[in-house]
Amino acid sequence: MTSRERVIRCLEFDRPDRAPRELWSLAGVGMLRKAELDAVCERFPSDFAGPNGRYGASSVQKGTSGEVGSYTDDWGCEWTVAEIGVCGEVKKPPLADWSRLDGWSPPWELLDNADFSEVNAGCAGTDKFVKAGTHVRPFERLQFLRGSENFFMDLMVQPDEFKHLCKLIHAFNVRDVEMWAKTDVDAVGFMDDWGTQNSLLISPELWRTVFKPMYKAYCDILKGHRKYVFFHSDGHIADIYPDLIEIGVDAVNSQLFCMNIEELGRRFKGKVTFWGEICRQNILPFGTADEVRAAVRRVRRALDDGSGGVIAQCEWGVRDPRENIEAVFETWME
Secondary structure (H helix, E strand, C coil): CCHHHHHHHHHCCCCCCCCCEEEEECHHHHHHCHHHHHHHHHHCCCCEECCCCECCCCCCCECCCCCCEEEECCCCCEEEECCCCCCCEEEECCCCCHHHHCCCCCCCHHHHCCECCCHHHHHHCCCCEEEECCCCCHHHHHHHHHCHHHHHHHHHHCCHHHHHHHHHHHHHHHHHHHHHHCCCCCEEEEECCCECCCCECCCHHHHHHHCHHHHHHHHHHHHHCCCEEEEECCCCCHHHHHHHHHHCCCEEECCHHHCCHHHHHHHHECCEEEECCCCCCCHHHHCCHHHHHHHHHHHHHHHCCCCCCEEEEEEECCCCCHHHHHHHHHHHCC
């Protein structure tokens, strides 16, 4: 069974030979522990690959993400990084004052100058499952552009400027998704970090009013081109699992250990693929290898009945012991 076949059978609940495997690593791991990362990836090769495509260069980007100090991202947001290999946080949002919205536009040059010319050949030349990432993250994008405090006030009041900004961001996202949908990639992913430790950051009702229609539009485009849809969110997001399933998301990457894993299994097993993960707040950085194995076995008892619908994914943080990451994938092979 090839990697592509394995992932597709997992997503279709068609009894793959094992759970597909994917390791994420924070930038700091590659910067500071590259030899360890390479060794683990060689021992446990991923079933996923990225596409041979690139976005255009931003006209406003300055500096390097992940280096201590400040940098400006593709959208003009100035970030401050206090620890190497971590993205940091936005300290200077470019649209903190609504007066700056006049004449502002998304960085269309990222899409205008994108080069996807080798994407299809790359897909044809690999037996891995090819998953494309996007710039799509409307909830977070609004926070980065406006600043979190301004944004949450906007969300309550919803002035005309806020509605206009939402439309601009959504138009950019639609075009981004459409470009990938027309390629031969197997799946397209997007993200937003929606959860706190024990609830959504906003009410489910407000989420369904403002953001669910955006996500549905992206899913409709991708489903129209027979692509699988992958979605990531940090935090406790159990309240919107049914909505993500309803709009056509195939795989959800969420912090299972913030929620009741067994209840998630009872409610949603067989309806969506659980795209990882193993607890990266406590168990991976601070637990023993035996505790990591116990965590994987708990996930498997709750979610993995052999029919598919679960991906062996975890994220390697810069301080996580290598043996804990290896214990994750060793236990998935049991």
